[in-house]
Structures are given as C-alpha cells and as structure tokens.
Amino acid sequence: MTSQSTTLRTPKVSRRKVLAGGAALGTGLALGFHVPALAKAPEGFRPMAKAAGTEVNAWVVVGTDETVTIRIARTEMGQGTLTGLAQLVAEELNCDWKKVRTEYPTPGQNLARKRVWHDFSTGGSRGIRGSQDYVRKGGAMAREMLIQAAATQWKVPVAECKAVGGAVVHEASKRKLTYGKLAVAASKLEPPKDVKLKDPKDWTIAGKPLKRLDTTDKLTGKQLYGVDIKLPGMLNAAIKDAPVIGTPVKSYDESKVLSMPGVKKVVKVNATTVAVVAETWWQAKKALDALPVVYEDTPNAKVTSADIAARLREGLDAKEAFVGNKNGDALAAIAGAAKKVEAIYATPFLHHACMEPMNATALVTANKCEVWSPTQNGEGSLAAASEASGLPLDKCEVYKMPPGGGFGRRGRQDYVTQAVTIAKQMPGTPIKLIWSREEDMMHGYNRPITQCKLTAGLDAQGNLVGFHARISGPSIVAYQNPSVLQGGGDIRMFQGFWADPGEAQIGYTIPNLLVEHAQRATHVPVGPWRGVNTNQNAVYLECFMDEVAKAAGKDPLAFRRALMGNHPKHLGVLNAVAEKAGWGKPLPAGVHRGIAQHMGYGSYSAAVAEVSVDNRGRVKVHRMVLGVDCGVAVNPDQIAAQVEGSVALGLGAAMYQELTVKDGKVVETNFDTYEIMRLAAFPRVETVVVQSGGFWGGVGEPTICVAAPSVLNAIHAAIGRPVRSLPLKNVDLRSA
Amino acid sequence: MAKLNVNGKPLDVKVDDDTPLLWVLREQLGMTGTKYGCGVAQCGACSVHLNGEVQRSCAIPVGSLQATNKIVTIEGLSRDGSHPVQKAWATVDVPQCGYCQSGQIMAAAALLKKTPKPTDTDIDAAMTNICRCGTYQRIRAAVHLAAKGGGKSGASTAQKKA
Structure with missing residues (x-):
C-alpha cells in the first residue's frame, strides 16, 4: 500500500463537532491535562479522539498546557509503530518530545471526515512506510501554520520566524510564543499547499532510539485491552465454533444449561457456531462446556494431516502450476548440468497464538452499533459491525483497543461479526465476547502449510546454472480474497522470489530460473502470519542454497556472494551480518555457524546463527546476529526490539510449532501441545541496522524469515546433513 | 462465598468455589x-x-483459598509503578504489546525476593512465562538491572546493542 493523496485538507466547518462526539472540546481555552483515555478504567468509556486542546490539523492537537497530541491511525500492537509515527510528526512539527501524547481517531471519525487519516489497516509492515509521507506532511503543515500565526501576530515576515522546541521565535526582536499560545490562531489558517520535508540526516527526534510512549500503563496493569472492557449492564459471552472446521450445527439442547448460575441466553451465532451469554465469562464458559451440541456429518471429518501432506506432495510434480518468476530455461539447464541437486522441503500450518485471545465487545440498539475491537484494521471492524448489525456505516462506531498481539490474525473480523451478531439479539445490552484459548487455537487463520521441491544444476566448475522451485499448498489470497488473484495465481506465494525490485525480490542472479506454485487448498482456513510467505520461502531457498553450495564444494557465504553482484542491497546486509558475526573466524568446539538472507516488505534481511547440537540431538542456539536494511530507520531501538521478536516468533516456530489435523479438527488446542519459545531458549541476539537510505522499508516482518534458515544451516553444518522439514522437534538430529 | 485477602484488603466474594482466582480477580x-x-x-x-x-x-479454584492467604496482584505490587522491577522494565523499555507483562513482572518480583542477585541460570529457571512478542532479551536485562537496584524512571534507553 502506498500513500494516497499527499495533501491534507482539514474541513473548515464542523470538524470539532464531529470530533468531539458531543463532548465539550473547547479550544485553546480548554483546561486541564489530557488524561489518556486508556489510563483509567472507567465503566463505559469510549476511547476516541478528543484530546483537550486545539486541533491545528487532523494530526496535531495543541493544548494550552503545551501538550501536543498526535493522532495515530495505524494500530499499535507491540510493533512500535505508534511511537515511530509520533516521532515522524513531532520531527516535522519541531515540538517538545516530552510534551507529546498520542490518541487514536476512530474509524467512524475517519469516515465522517472523508478519510482524513487515510488507511487504518495495519499489516504488511506498512504502519510507517505506508504513511510516513502524509504524516510527516501533517506535522510540517501544522508547524508552518503555527509559524504563520506568530508572524501575523508580530507583524513580521514569516521568513524571519522559526519553530524550535514547541515555540516560534523571532530572533531579531527576541520574541517567542509557545505553540499553546498560537494554536487557536493557527487552526484558523488555510493549510499551506505544499511543504518541504526534512532530510533524515537533519532529524533530531525521528531516527533516534527514543523510548516508547506506551510503556507506563503496561507495567502497572492499567493498560486496558479488549478483554478488560467493562460497560454498565454488560454481559459476557463464550463461543464455540464447530470443532470439525466448517461443520454445521444440527441441534443443541439449551435446556441443559439455562438454569446454570448466571446464564442468560444461548445464541446460535451462525451455521457452525453457538454461544452462551451469562453474567460473567466464567459462567458462560462453564455453561458452554456443558451444552450438548450435535453437528452434521461432513467430509471434512475424515481429513488428517497425512491426507493434506499427500495432496501437497502431488502438487510438487503436477503438470499445471502458476509461474511466479522465470528467466532462461531452468529445466533444460538442469537436465544438461554436470551436477544436479534435488530436495523436497516441508513446513507446517502455524497458528498466531496471540497472547490475548480473540475478543470484541458490542452494544447494538435500534439505531446504533458500537464495537470495542482489538483489531489491526479499525475500518474493517466498522464494515463488519455494519454488515452484522444491518445498520449503515454512519450509525456504527468502533473503538480500537490495543491488541495483545496481532501478527496478522487481527486483520480478520470474524470475532467482531460474532460479537455484533450476539449483541443484536440482546438489544441495549453490551456483550463482551471472549474466545477461550482452545477456541482461539482451533479457529485461527493459519500460516499455510506448504511443500517445496527444489532442483539445481551446477556446471563442472561448481557454478549455479539452473534453479527450479515448485511450491505446493494453499494460497491465502485464494482463500480470503480470490477476486484479486492475478491470472489465476497468487503472486504473494513467491515473496522473496520475485523478479521485480522494491518489495520482495530474489537476491541472486541465476541464468536459468523457474519458480512456480501449485495451489492445493484444504479445509483449514489460512491467513497472513507475521512475515507471511517470506518465512517458508526463505527456509526453502536459503537452506537449499547451502545444499547447493556444499555440492559445489564452496563456502555458503562465498557461494552466495558470487550470485549477488547485481543485488547490492541484499549483499550489503549479508556482508554486514557476516562481518559482525565474524564469519570464518574460529568458534568454540562444537559450535557451528549458519547464514541466510532474504527480502520482504521492502527491506533486506540477513542473519548468522551460532548453534551446537549435542549427542542426543538437542539444539542450543547461542548467538544470532540479524541485520536489516529498511532504508530509513525511524527508531533504531524499536527496530532492535522487532528483530529480537523475530527470533522468538520465527525460530520458536521452527523449533516447536505445528498445527496438525486429525478427523478434521485441529489437534493442538493449547500451549501444552503448541509450544512457544520461552526465555531459557532465547539466544543472545545482536541487531545490525543498515541504513542505506533513499527508501522506506518495513520493520515488523522482514527479519523473521531469516531466523529459522540461519539456524537450520548451522544445524546442517553441525550434523552434516540438511533438515528439510519443520518443526525441529520432529526431526532426529543425532549425528549419524 | 469466598473470603480473600487481596493487596492487603480482606474481601468477601460471592462466587462458585470452582471459579478460578483469575476470573474472580x-x-x-x-x-x-x-x-x-x-x-x-x-x-x-x-x-x-x-x-x-x-x-x-x-x-x-477460589474455594481452595482462605482469608489468611495473602494475594498480591500487579495492582498491589506498588502504588505508582515504583517497584524496582517496574522501574527496570521502564528503563529497558521491555514491553511490546504488553499483554504478558503483568505476569512477567510478578514472576520477576518473586524471583528477586527469593534470589536478590540471580544468575542467568536462575533467570532461565524462574522466568518461564510466555511472551509472544519476544521481549525475552530485555526481560533478562531488566531483571539484572532491577537486581542491581537500577531502573530509574526517566532514564535513557541506553540499550546494549553489542
């Protein structure tokens, strides 16, 4: 997603009325501190944009107490985008960082103001790269308006005034006015038509490793998440979708549970789903567990993981496949090569397992639908609320709650639709729906299971002359949004294999190359899982590259470098991690290195892992060096945090996780069987932020994909054979 | 009916005995x-x-508790976020989404009470809570910092980035 219109226009009339939602907003005369709406836990709160102060433009509200409230449209779910976006606005605004607050405008406000805050959707690592242009312009325009207001008051030329640290100064006359004193006058000015943005080399707020703005309440338990909502008269709902995915409910016997303590109602939510509403969630869950539900018979009930694997395996050699990247004649080159290398890799379904289970709270009346939604896409929640309630969009409102983890899962609106559907049957009563962990595990939108057959041809000198990769498995786009398939195929299956530069390009120049996908759907829902297809593609490409390098008798790093001359940014990050990690230097006995690089989300990533495998086949990852070139770095410390998180998610998945299917049901229903990496297994992680400049790449997702292959390649080095299927817990790693 | 003592306050709660303490809280x-x-x-x-x-x-189960059992929650760890663990967490900028952090902080506070100067091995053994965002490296650093009595609120984020 790129930025849309680059000019912000603030409607002159009625904006405060719209914004205030009826609350007394005031202007520069408004008093008191802005108490963040989420800092307390008042009953019936509705977090929406209503900072005390004067709205200079849609992004910037200045209070008489000199606080600057910056509006954030994207969702903060841990990835640091809220702080980063605020830094970008504050940088252009030239305000005092210590006075900066943030707030979310609501999706309803965005709709009413003709999407003045643009896109709310937070996925694809777009939070900063997709909005940096217009949020920086928002900050710069507000600054120019504040300068203009001062110049007008002083009757001096604008050019003689400048904005410094939250005030406008006129040096010649030694005069100074703070933003708080200028905001009312500034807000009445026409926004400048165009503004010049700062060069990142001149930044003093952006580009710095500033602390996050949203930490304090996360240390005291005061931060309110969706699960913590409490509204007057609220009831709680527990929900159960069919354990055999996609199976309609035949009947249920509500008489068995209606007399249980606290139970108010049993609701059929959709064809496959029932819910119990009770005074407390615990009562609702107890009753739901006791509710007898009978399901229809469907063919899905016969599906097991072995069936799915066989179906994918068939796709590896099937005649038809969708071509994602092609140059030369790979098949002929491989057929005529001096040496051929072939391997089949496999990666499993993976679940997001956000720490906060899916939930939403809804209040539906005859002419209003309100939803409290922990979502990565507030506007998506608004659309879902409208559809489920049957009310037009302008009769609906969504209050975004900070998600306890998203990782792609909270781009879906299934839980919002459910909450509104239940609440609609109990008009006027707020309903908080919380999924149990088991429900969450069994009804996710999982990372697609895929297999990949890779074939390479080497000439007599060990040069790579042909490369063929055939991926087989379900496509997320085909499952969720088939109307955008291009030529019948899903180009996102090839992330990191693309020919086109800029987003997810392959970093190697290979004279004959063919990359294809055979779509093989299953009944298990699939969706984006942080990093999406870069994760499995990097395992396939990068682990296979080590196999090919070994067959060519070459060092894995040297073999890669020789193919990367046309890809200086890919190579730059690879070299940076190799140097930092000391590639080629001696290691303690029993410790081995592995290396990997890949591209996704507009950024270039690489990693080196140091690993040992003991004689019982147990893996210990000692140290990892990960590098990312995201072009421009907005907060290096938060980039490091995302890199550290990448290891927990990417390596944790590679070590322990798979979602398997038996009799049509998900087998792993809680953390006892779906193991998550814990602190003791977490290696020492060092981050290298490469800032080659000139472009804005993503940060949240790009480095996950190199975590697993670098470790797998180190294991290959340790035990002398490649690991071709994940998770590692299923693989015997004892040395032969 | 259960009799509890939470954050120093005696409380009577009308609830089924099998209700988990979590849900009563x-x-x-x-x-x-x-x-x-x-x-x-x-x-x-x-x-x-x-x-x-x-x-x-x-x-x-709340029914297994008595009024003599002293329960402390994150709300009772300190009045204002001034517990050494909370201060260290702030200094190191530990949380991402933050959802697990109440539990992490309670686990760290209990560890430090028993083992004021924990080794990495002690931390490995005691800090077994799941964080899906992957804040483990910072948790480890913050536990060490809290043990040293560090963690002033407002301190810079001087993160060791090797």
Whole structure:
C-alpha cells in the first residue's frame, strides 16, 4: 500500500463537532491535562479522539498546557509503530518530545471526515512506510501554520520566524510564543499547499532510539485491552465454533444449561457456531462446556494431516502450476548440468497464538452499533459491525483497543461479526465476547502449510546454472480474497522470489530460473502470519542454497556472494551480518555457524546463527546476529526490539510449532501441545541496522524469515546433513 | 462465598468455589491487570503472588483459598509503578504489546525476593512465562538491572546493542 493523496485538507466547518462526539472540546481555552483515555478504567468509556486542546490539523492537537497530541491511525500492537509515527510528526512539527501524547481517531471519525487519516489497516509492515509521507506532511503543515500565526501576530515576515522546541521565535526582536499560545490562531489558517520535508540526516527526534510512549500503563496493569472492557449492564459471552472446521450445527439442547448460575441466553451465532451469554465469562464458559451440541456429518471429518501432506506432495510434480518468476530455461539447464541437486522441503500450518485471545465487545440498539475491537484494521471492524448489525456505516462506531498481539490474525473480523451478531439479539445490552484459548487455537487463520521441491544444476566448475522451485499448498489470497488473484495465481506465494525490485525480490542472479506454485487448498482456513510467505520461502531457498553450495564444494557465504553482484542491497546486509558475526573466524568446539538472507516488505534481511547440537540431538542456539536494511530507520531501538521478536516468533516456530489435523479438527488446542519459545531458549541476539537510505522499508516482518534458515544451516553444518522439514522437534538430529 | 485477602484488603466474594482466582480477580473484583492467556497454567499471563510465591491464578479454584492467604496482584505490587522491577522494565523499555507483562513482572518480583542477585541460570529457571512478542532479551536485562537496584524512571534507553 502506498500513500494516497499527499495533501491534507482539514474541513473548515464542523470538524470539532464531529470530533468531539458531543463532548465539550473547547479550544485553546480548554483546561486541564489530557488524561489518556486508556489510563483509567472507567465503566463505559469510549476511547476516541478528543484530546483537550486545539486541533491545528487532523494530526496535531495543541493544548494550552503545551501538550501536543498526535493522532495515530495505524494500530499499535507491540510493533512500535505508534511511537515511530509520533516521532515522524513531532520531527516535522519541531515540538517538545516530552510534551507529546498520542490518541487514536476512530474509524467512524475517519469516515465522517472523508478519510482524513487515510488507511487504518495495519499489516504488511506498512504502519510507517505506508504513511510516513502524509504524516510527516501533517506535522510540517501544522508547524508552518503555527509559524504563520506568530508572524501575523508580530507583524513580521514569516521568513524571519522559526519553530524550535514547541515555540516560534523571532530572533531579531527576541520574541517567542509557545505553540499553546498560537494554536487557536493557527487552526484558523488555510493549510499551506505544499511543504518541504526534512532530510533524515537533519532529524533530531525521528531516527533516534527514543523510548516508547506506551510503556507506563503496561507495567502497572492499567493498560486496558479488549478483554478488560467493562460497560454498565454488560454481559459476557463464550463461543464455540464447530470443532470439525466448517461443520454445521444440527441441534443443541439449551435446556441443559439455562438454569446454570448466571446464564442468560444461548445464541446460535451462525451455521457452525453457538454461544452462551451469562453474567460473567466464567459462567458462560462453564455453561458452554456443558451444552450438548450435535453437528452434521461432513467430509471434512475424515481429513488428517497425512491426507493434506499427500495432496501437497502431488502438487510438487503436477503438470499445471502458476509461474511466479522465470528467466532462461531452468529445466533444460538442469537436465544438461554436470551436477544436479534435488530436495523436497516441508513446513507446517502455524497458528498466531496471540497472547490475548480473540475478543470484541458490542452494544447494538435500534439505531446504533458500537464495537470495542482489538483489531489491526479499525475500518474493517466498522464494515463488519455494519454488515452484522444491518445498520449503515454512519450509525456504527468502533473503538480500537490495543491488541495483545496481532501478527496478522487481527486483520480478520470474524470475532467482531460474532460479537455484533450476539449483541443484536440482546438489544441495549453490551456483550463482551471472549474466545477461550482452545477456541482461539482451533479457529485461527493459519500460516499455510506448504511443500517445496527444489532442483539445481551446477556446471563442472561448481557454478549455479539452473534453479527450479515448485511450491505446493494453499494460497491465502485464494482463500480470503480470490477476486484479486492475478491470472489465476497468487503472486504473494513467491515473496522473496520475485523478479521485480522494491518489495520482495530474489537476491541472486541465476541464468536459468523457474519458480512456480501449485495451489492445493484444504479445509483449514489460512491467513497472513507475521512475515507471511517470506518465512517458508526463505527456509526453502536459503537452506537449499547451502545444499547447493556444499555440492559445489564452496563456502555458503562465498557461494552466495558470487550470485549477488547485481543485488547490492541484499549483499550489503549479508556482508554486514557476516562481518559482525565474524564469519570464518574460529568458534568454540562444537559450535557451528549458519547464514541466510532474504527480502520482504521492502527491506533486506540477513542473519548468522551460532548453534551446537549435542549427542542426543538437542539444539542450543547461542548467538544470532540479524541485520536489516529498511532504508530509513525511524527508531533504531524499536527496530532492535522487532528483530529480537523475530527470533522468538520465527525460530520458536521452527523449533516447536505445528498445527496438525486429525478427523478434521485441529489437534493442538493449547500451549501444552503448541509450544512457544520461552526465555531459557532465547539466544543472545545482536541487531545490525543498515541504513542505506533513499527508501522506506518495513520493520515488523522482514527479519523473521531469516531466523529459522540461519539456524537450520548451522544445524546442517553441525550434523552434516540438511533438515528439510519443520518443526525441529520432529526431526532426529543425532549425528549419524 | 469466598473470603480473600487481596493487596492487603480482606474481601468477601460471592462466587462458585470452582471459579478460578483469575476470573474472580478480573470479574468480581474488577482487577483486570492480571490476564487470561491459556487457562491451563502454561503461559503465566495470570501470575500473582500467593503468600509471597508466584502462582498461576487461572489454575487456583477460589474455594481452595482462605482469608489468611495473602494475594498480591500487579495492582498491589506498588502504588505508582515504583517497584524496582517496574522501574527496570521502564528503563529497558521491555514491553511490546504488553499483554504478558503483568505476569512477567510478578514472576520477576518473586524471583528477586527469593534470589536478590540471580544468575542467568536462575533467570532461565524462574522466568518461564510466555511472551509472544519476544521481549525475552530485555526481560533478562531488566531483571539484572532491577537486581542491581537500577531502573530509574526517566532514564535513557541506553540499550546494549553489542
């Protein structure tokens, strides 16, 4: 997603009325501190944009107490985008960082103001790269308006005034006015038509490793998440979708549970789903567990993981496949090569397992639908609320709650639709729906299971002359949004294999190359899982590259470098991690290195892992060096945090996780069987932020994909054979 | 009916005996800082102190408790976020989404009470709560910092980035 219109226009009339939602907003005369709406836990709160102060433009509200409230449209779910976006606005605004607050405008406000805050959707690592242009312009325009207001008051030329640290100064006359004193006058000015943005080399707020703005309440338990909502008269709902995915409910016997303590109602939510509403969630869950539900018979009930694997395996050699990247004649080159290398890799379904289970709270009346939604896409929640309630969009409102983890899962609106559907049957009563962990595990939108057959041809000198990769498995786009398939195929299956530069390009120049996908759907829902297809593609490409390098008798790093001359940014990050990690230097006995690089989300990533495998086949990852070139770095410390998180998610998945299917049901229903990496297994992680400049790449997702292959390649080095299927817990790693 | 002592306050709660302490804290007592993550004592998001020991409140039926059992939740760890662990967490900028952090902080506070100068091995053994965002490196650093008495609120984020 790129930025849309680059000019912000603030409607002159009625904006405060719209914004205030009826609350007394005031202007520069408004008093008191802005108490963040989420800092307390008042009953019936509705977090929406209503900072005390004067709205200079849609992004910037200045209070008489000199606080600057910056509006954030994207969702903060841990990835640091809220702080980063605020830094970008504050940088252009030239305000005092210590006075900066943030707030979310609501999706309803965005709709009413003709999407003045643009896109709310937070996925694809777009939070900063997709909005940096217009949020920086928002900050710069507000600054120019504040300068203009001062110049007008002083009757001096604008050019003689400048904005410094939250005030406008006129040096010649030694005069100074703070933003708080200028905001009312500034807000009445026409926004400048165009503004010049700062060069990142001149930044003093952006580009710095500033602390996050949203930490304090996360240390005291005061931060309110969706699960913590409490509204007057609220009831709680527990929900159960069919354990055999996609199976309609035949009947249920509500008489068995209606007399249980606290139970108010049993609701059929959709064809496959029932819910119990009770005074407390615990009562609702107890009753739901006791509710007898009978399901229809469907063919899905016969599906097991072995069936799915066989179906994918068939796709590896099937005649038809969708071509994602092609140059030369790979098949002929491989057929005529001096040496051929072939391997089949496999990666499993993976679940997001956000720490906060899916939930939403809804209040539906005859002419209003309100939803409290922990979502990565507030506007998506608004659309879902409208559809489920049957009310037009302008009769609906969504209050975004900070998600306890998203990782792609909270781009879906299934839980919002459910909450509104239940609440609609109990008009006027707020309903908080919380999924149990088991429900969450069994009804996710999982990372697609895929297999990949890779074939390479080497000439007599060990040069790579042909490369063929055939991926087989379900496509997320085909499952969720088939109307955008291009030529019948899903180009996102090839992330990191693309020919086109800029987003997810392959970093190697290979004279004959063919990359294809055979779509093989299953009944298990699939969706984006942080990093999406870069994760499995990097395992396939990068682990296979080590196999090919070994067959060519070459060092894995040297073999890669020789193919990367046309890809200086890919190579730059690879070299940076190799140097930092000391590639080629001696290691303690029993410790081995592995290396990997890949591209996704507009950024270039690489990693080196140091690993040992003991004689019982147990893996210990000692140290990892990960590098990312995201072009421009907005907060290096938060980039490091995302890199550290990448290891927990990417390596944790590679070590322990798979979602398997038996009799049509998900087998792993809680953390006892779906193991998550814990602190003791977490290696020492060092981050290298490469800032080659000139472009804005993503940060949240790009480095996950190199975590697993670098470790797998180190294991290959340790035990002398490649690991071709994940998770590692299923693989015997004892040395032969 | 259960008789509890939470954050120093004696409380009578009208609730079925099999209700987990976690849900009593959250629903009857309105203390939502303690989080539901798994319900089977695996993730630690619901960690509280029970007589000074860290416990997973999702697996404690409220009927098994007596008024003499002293329960401390994240809301009772300090009045204003000034516990050394909270200050260290702020200095190191530990949280990402933050959902697990109440539990992590309660686990760390219990560890430091028992083992004021923990080694990495002690931290490995004690800090078993799940963090899906992957803040483990910072948790480790913050536990060490808290043990040294560091962690001033407002201190710079001087992160060691090797």
